[in-house]
Amino acid sequence: MFCTFCGAGIPESANFCVNCGAHAPVMPSSTAAPAADPASSYAAPALQAQPPNLPPPAVHSAAVKCPWCGAVSDGSQSSCPRCGAALDVPEDTSESGWIEVPGRKDMTKIQLGNSSCQIEGVYVPVADMNLAAGDGIYFTHHVLLWKDPQVTISAMPLAGAWKRVFAGLPLIMTQAAGPGHIAFSRDDPGELMPVPLQPGEALDVREHLFLVATASVAYDWFPTNVWLKTQQGNETETHYPVGMFMDRFTAPQAPGLLLLHAAGNVFVRRLAEGETILVKPTALVFKDPSVQMHLHFERPGTVFHGWGNWTNRYLWLRLTGPGRVAIQSVFERIEGEARNLSSCSYATEQRW
């Protein structure tokens, strides 16, 4: 048989691939058993929406439920047709509860109605969309890699987009219409994350991480209200550790697909009601709209002078559940470091 990860030939009896170390493919019937086990749905939750109040899909004996997005497939594929996660690789969860974004096989294909998306490459993956006639997508600047000549692209009208100029964000969303192929990639080694959105579901994404979305996904943004002002001499500067605005993607009626690109590895966890976690502000990838965020400072209790001075404090983003949060392992430096803080948005504080 062949390794479903790297394609190397491996002995029939092998449990692991001799070339890449991935788990050897298992028969669908053996993966169906844990899917029916109630214990596995407890461990499942990562990208799966919390309350899609839909009737449970009819599960026949060979059906496989994607542990990542919850989609049920017939067990004949080794990858989830809705989010592309590998179905024959166990989920990686750290002891602290972070779930690593699932392994994805090179050339995995995701079906979106009549259109499809193939994800190619491993270091800087490419999203290759095959658009059917009448299907559309939209994307930001600097992500288009190549397209068939017949795919038309145009600017997408956005109400109030001029506000975004000040945040230094791409002002123009570009839309493309099928039929034909169009492909996207970003300029950092990292993960390409397909996030399927079910009707009524929404996701808040830190700016600049969005790659492409299907036309059925609505795009909006909101001010983060997370800021701090620093002073140096007579100069005051305002910094936005998670960006001035945050993108919000919603699937109002029809299901849609959102593709994000994060740098490095991506980890997701689900916070219970009232549960909190401190994360590096620039490492945030996305959160459920139900998750609240604000600044959090930590400093030594013995320091009285210049606590506003950066060298004596640590800055966190405090996230409060319920809902999912995702972080990336490569992040930028926070702007305004090493400057004196003059004021900031709502923040909690802890002294050692």
Place this chain on the structure above:
Amino acid sequence: MIPPAPEAESFDRIQCQWCQGMNEKAALACRACGAPLDIRNLVSESGWREAPRIRDMTEIHFGSSTCQVEGEIVPVAEINLGAGDSIFFEHHVMLWKDERVPLGVMQLSGGLQRAFAGMPFIISLATGAGRIAFSRDATGELVVLPLHPGMELDVREHAFLLASHHISYSFVRVKGLVNILFGGQGMYMDRFVTGSVAGLLILHGYGNVFERRLAAGESIMVEPGAFLYKDSSVTMEVQFQRLGTGLFGGTNMALARMTGPGRIGIQSMYVHHHTE
């Protein structure tokens, strides 16, 4: 036991599908380009073939020399030059060398007009016997392209890692003001030509590298920063796509129209030069 590829069953030799080199039936990697021979090709539905992911420590043979590919995230090409063999390269890709390997400078016409990173553009030459190793500055893939006799290949400038001395090197000015200003690949393109003797060319692409063969007259629009290499029979023309919003007068997006016949290689991580 590794099942043999179906097309190899009736032959004693197996052909590499990346470089068309012939290999012994038991070989796990191609002798001429390092491509694994025991895994299937990764080709997207749209027709792009992923450049072969060379296994760590794979050895490639050319002339009386060998090249070992080391590492996977930013791979190193370590050359063990045989006596009398030589290779040429740009100075910014050298990683280490044996003290005894002599370096020289290739004589170029017009090279003084070109500068890279504030330094004069020089192609250096290393002659065996001895070891010298090369790598570039970002996550990516080594693209090993054995050039058969009579081949002509155009490469994005500063993207080639090394070439064997049987290959003749020149550079072409990218013609037309539009291409120079917005083409994204700079003012020059490196051109590698083989005469009657085959040679080895190694490139480094940022991110992942994909290749596609365009039929005569077939064309595809590519982000100029993603262009990595092409057969010189493929033509390249930068075209503008106007994205008007009315509010700020719109933005232009430049895309390169590549028209066949021939191969084109792209990289998935690229430099942006195309707005304003």
